Amino acid sequence: EDKVVQSPLSLVVHEGDTVTLNCSYEVTNFRSLLWYKQEKKAPTFLFMLTSSGIEKKSGRLSSILDKKELSSILNITATQTGDSAIYLCAVPYSGGGADGLTFGKGTHLIIQP
Amino acid sequence: GAVVSQHPSWVICKSGTSVKIECRSLDFQATTMFWYRQFPKQSLMLMATSNEGSKATYEQGVEKDKFLINHASLTLSTLTVTSAHPEDSSFYICSARRQGGTPLHFGNGTRLTVT
Numbered sequence: 624e625d626k627v628v629q630s631p632l633s634l635v636v637h638e639g640d641t642v643t644l645n646c647s648y649e650v651t652n653f654r655s656l657l658w659y660k661q662e663k664k665a666p667t668f669l670f671m672l673t674s675s676g677i678e679k680k681s682g683r684l685s686s687i688l689d690k691k692e693l694s695s696i697l698n699i700t701a702t703q704t705g706d707s708a709i710y711l712c713a714v715p716y717s718g719g720g721a722d723g724l725t726f727g728k729g730t731h732l733i734i735q736p
Numbered sequence: 737g738a739v740v741s742q743h744p745s746w747v748i749c750k751s752g753t754s755v756k757i758e759c760r761s762l763d764f765q766a767t768t769m770f771w772y773r774q775f776p777k778q779s780l781m782l783m784a785t786s787n788e789g790s791k792a793t794y795e796q797g798v799e800k801d802k803f804l805i806n807h808a809s810l811t812l813s814t815l816t817v818t819s820a821h822p823e824d825s826s827f828y829i830c831s832a833r834r835q836g837g838t839p840l841h842f843g844n845g846t847r848l849t850v851t
Contacts, residue, residue, distance in 0.1 A: 665843055
């Protein structure tokens, strides 16, 4: 059974701090790893990672995959209150005839002013 | 802009009634759509995979007679919660996949409250 584990489950920091969110996975057939940000409604896509060691960057957010360690990190620098959200990590899977995403439980990030 | 539209965004219904939720892909044809459920402070759980023109594939533990899925066209899938009970109250989200692509786009979700 595919598994995605995120840590920490919750994190409270002050504005301006840098945070690192972790995601580890166990899947039968790895294809990619995805990061999403979920505020009040549906998740919005951040990154899709397929290759180990190649950093993807978007503004203050960056992410990298380590296939040897079966893990990924999401970094946010110079955090702002608008970064407060749940950050979800997911991997596509195929199992039992279904083909969707397995999500981790998410990291609930709170940025205090 | 949104590429997956979900409707309604919230619904309140009485116990025993049925509720239909629509998921539309707006600018692409989605041969496959996915329905997820999310309880408060928990992650998204895949309920079923909806395939255009064929029967949906349900995850273990999801009652297919209770959660009816119809994928009648390449841009529309519907989830009907039949004979809803308060324990069905949840946040339901759909995701649509472009052919050959990893699902990247989610609808805005539907908050269902059963009283």
